[in-house]
Amino acid sequence: MTDREQSIASRPAPRRWGRRFVILVPALWLVLFFLVPTLIVLKISLSQTVIAQPPYTPVLDLSAGWHGLRDFFAGLSLDNYRSLAADSLYATSYLRSLAIAALSTLILLLVGYPIAYGIARMPRRWQPVLVMAVFLPFLTAFLIRIYAWINILQHDGLLNTILMTLHVVHEPVVWLSTDTAIIIGIVYSYLPFMVLPLYASLEKMDDSLLEAAADLGSPQWKAFWLITVPLSAPGILAGVLLCFIPIVGEFVIPDLLGGSNALMIGQTLWTEFFQNRDWPVASAVAIALLLVLLGPILIYQHLQMRTLGDR
C-alpha cells in the first residue's frame, strides 16, 4: 500500500468523529437546558407544597442513601394533577387559552397571507426591504409596544377618537380589558412570525406553474386555490404552529390588555407561582400545558417528515 492509498483509507475515521462531535453540541445543549429543566419541573409537579425553602417536598437527599431515595419516590404523587382536573378553573383557563390562540392564529393567517403574497409578488429588489419592514417593530421594546396599545385602546385613546370623529360610533367603546384587546395585541405582536414562513414558501413558487394553470383553462382566482395555496401548505403549517403554540402560553399580552375576570393559562400559572407560591401546582399546570401542546407539535413533526420523505 502506498502512502497515498494509506492516507485515503484512514481518512473516514476522523471524519466520523467530527460528525459525531457536530451532533454532540446541540444534543448536549438540549439535554442541559431543555431535558433537565423539564425533568425538574416534572418532579416539582409531583411534589407537595410546604412553607419552607424550597417550598415543596420531598427534596432529594442523596446523603441519606438508598432509604432516602426510596422515601423520595414514595413522597411523589399525582395529587396536583387530580386537583387540576377537579377544579374547573383550570379547565376553563386551558380552553380559553386554546380558543383565543385558535382565533388569533386564524386572524393572523388571514392577515398574514395577503401580506406575504404581496411581498412575494413584488419586484425582487424590493422584497428584502419589505421583509425588513415587517420586522421593523422588533427594533423597539416589546413592552413599550404593548403599552402603546393600552394608550390606543383606552377610553379616550386614539382608536375611540378616530371612530368618533368618523361618526362610526357616538360614544367611546370599551376596548381595554376585553378579549378583543387581547386578540388585537396578539395579532399585532405575532404577525412577523406568520408572515415570514409564508413568504419563504410563496417566494419559492415558480411563476410558470400559474401560467400553466391559466394555459390549461383555470382563471387566476381558481389557480390561486388550486396551485398557490396547496404549494404554500408547508409555510401555512409552519406559520400556524409558530404562532399558535406560544400564543396558548402567552402571559404578558393578556395580563396588560385583558381583563382580570377570565384568565389565560399563562396568567393562571403566574398566579399559582407568584401569588399562591404553590410551586407544585404551577409546575403541574406547566406540564399539562406541555402535554396539550405536544399534540400539534407531533402532527407538525409527522407532516414535516412526510414532506422530507417525498423529496
Place this chain on the structure above:
Amino acid sequence: MMRRNPETSGPPVAVGGLTPAGEARPLVRFEAVSKRFGDFVAVDQVSLDIGEGEFFALLGPSGCGKTTLLRMLAGFEQPSAGRILLDGKDLADVPPHRRPVNMMFQNYALFPHLTVAGNIAFGLRQDGMARAEIRARVAEMLALVKLDGFGPRRPHQLSGGQRQRVALARALAKRPRAFLLDEPLAALDRKLREETRLELVELQEKLGLTFIVVTHDQEEAMTVADRIGVMNAGRLAQVGPPTEVYEHPSSRWVAGFIGDVNLIDGRVVSSGLGHAWVEVAAGVRMMVAQPIDIPEGETVCVMLRPEKVQIETSQSHAGHENSFAGRIADLGYLGGTTLYRIQLDGGTEIKAAMVNRARRLDRPLVLGDRVWVSFAPEACMVLTA
C-alpha cells in the same frame, strides 16, 4: 438525420410568410405583430400564417423573440402592436385560460403537488368534464406517451424524459387547436433528444394537430418541421420548408445560422445566361449556376455548403470550372464525416465535409497535403442580402 418529406406529410402549405389569396384560411395568423419591453423591441412587425395540421418551427438564437411570439399566442404577453388571429378570430381580448391552445413549457411546469394523472386531468377538470370521461382521457393520454401505470406517481419520482412526456400528455389532453412547444427537448440529453424528436413527429401525424415549436436547435427544427420560420433580432428572416431554408437561404445571416457554410465574398465579373462568374480572389473565379441581374463589378457573396465540395488528391477535373488547387490547413475528424479547411492557392479558404465511406484507421489525408477541390456550379448560390 431523418427529414420529413413535405409531399407526403401534412397539408399543402404555401411557401413564404403568408398564405396566398384563395387558399384556405390559416389556423393562426400573426398580422404585423410587435412586442416592446420598455426600449427593447422583442418582436418587430412579424407577419406569419400557420396552416391547420402543420408542424411549424420557430428557429432562432436566444433572445431573437421566438419565445415571446409563442407567449403572445398563448396569451401570456399582449402584443404592443398588430393582431393575432386564431381561426380568423382576433385573440386580443381572450385571456389565456379561454384560448383553445395549449403550451408545453420549457421547464415543463408540472404541478409538484399533483400526481401524474392529476396533472393530466387538471385541464379537463377546468372544462367541467365528467369524472368517468376524465379517467378515460387520462388513461388514453398516458398510453399515447407510453407512460401506462405511471398515473399515481408524483412528478419528482420521474426521470427528465418521463416528465417531458407528462408535460406533453397534459397539454395534449385538451385536444388544443394549436399545440405550442417551448424548447421541448432542450432539457433532455442528446440520445433521448434524438429519439423524442421522431416521437414528436409521429405524435403530430397521429393526432393531426397543429404543432408550433420554438427551438434554437436548427437540427431539431429541420427534423420535425414542415416549415421553419427563422427569426433574428425580433424579425422573421425567412419562412419556408427545411430544404428551402437550407439550400436557398434568403440572406447571409440565415445561411450562416443554419448549418455549416462557406460564405465567400467576391465581385461579379460576368453574368450570362443562367450563370455568373464571381471573382473571389486574384485569379480565383467561381461559376455560379444562377441567373442574377447584378451588374458586373458588384460585390456579392457566394454561398457553398461544405458537403457539396469534393476533395481529390489528383487533378482529375483540370480545366473544368470550379476546380481549385490548395493545401489542407486544418481537419477535424467527427466519426461519420471529416471536416477539412483548405487554403486555396489564390488565397481563399474553403470548408469541405467528406463522408468517411471506408473504414480506415490511417487517415488518407493529413495536414498540409496538396489537394484539389471542385464543386458544381449548381452547388453554390449568390447571396445579395
